[in-house]
Amino acid sequence: MGTVRGVEATAAQKLALRDQLVTARGRRSLLEVSRSARSLAEHLLDTPEVRRAATVAAYVSIGTEPGTGPLLDALTASGRRVILPVVLPDLDLEWAVYDGPGALARARRGLLEPTGERLGLDAVATADVVLTPGLAVDRTGMRLGQGGGCYDRALGRVPVGTFTCTLLYDGELLDVVPSAPHDRPVTAVATPPA
Incomplete structure (x- = not known):
């Protein structure tokens, strides 16, 4: 009985924190989102892990998420192989x-997904760098996503030691993020440089 209440309390804490973070992101102007996207791209392209990477698993940002457009373009222009997720009906990622x-084609939940040949669920394990969306990460690497568990499953397939990084805005690296046993941590966060 205590376990059920603990799970419910964690779920409620996550929901409240998500609402707070989504509201804060919703206040960002498109100009700020665009500037941040360019800064994030420059910052990430300068990291040793990304400079050495042959394959990068990334995602297409939507709305006021930290932007990935300039980063995706720069990665492909530099000859890196970039793989993007396709959300399956069970919310797993191919x-x-x-x-x-x-x-890219419009997909469920307002997402843009690649139209090319599908590589399977385990393709994420071939990436040298895995970039994830998220709303917050805490100081231990626990990531708070949108609540579907997509990236927790995907991160479970990534070999230990792989550079896994969540793109955030300033103020989204927190002391503690509520977490459950199925949640997977990341090894780094990237925010737009000041």
Whole structure:
């Protein structure tokens, strides 16, 4: 009985924190989102892990998420293989190669997904760098996502030691993020440089 209450309390804490963070992101202007996207791209392209990477698993940002457009373009222009997620009906993630913005299609939940050949669930394990969306990360690496568990499952397939990084805004690196046993940590966060 105590375990059920603990799970319910954690779920309620996550929901409240998500609402707070989504509201804060909703206040960001499109100009700020665009500037942050360019800064994030420059910052990440300068990290040793990304500079050494042959394959990067990333995602297409939507709305006021920290932007990934400039980063995706720069990664492909530099010859790196970029794979992007395709959300399956059970909310697991399959992966496909990114062939540029013209090879993206509208999908469920307002997402843009690659239209190329599907590489399967385990393709994420081939990436040298895995970049994830998220609303917050705490000082131990626990990540708070949107609540579907997509990336927790995907991160479970990533070999230990792989550079896993969540893109955030300033103020979204927290002391503690509520977590459950199925939640997977990341090894780093990236925020737009000041």
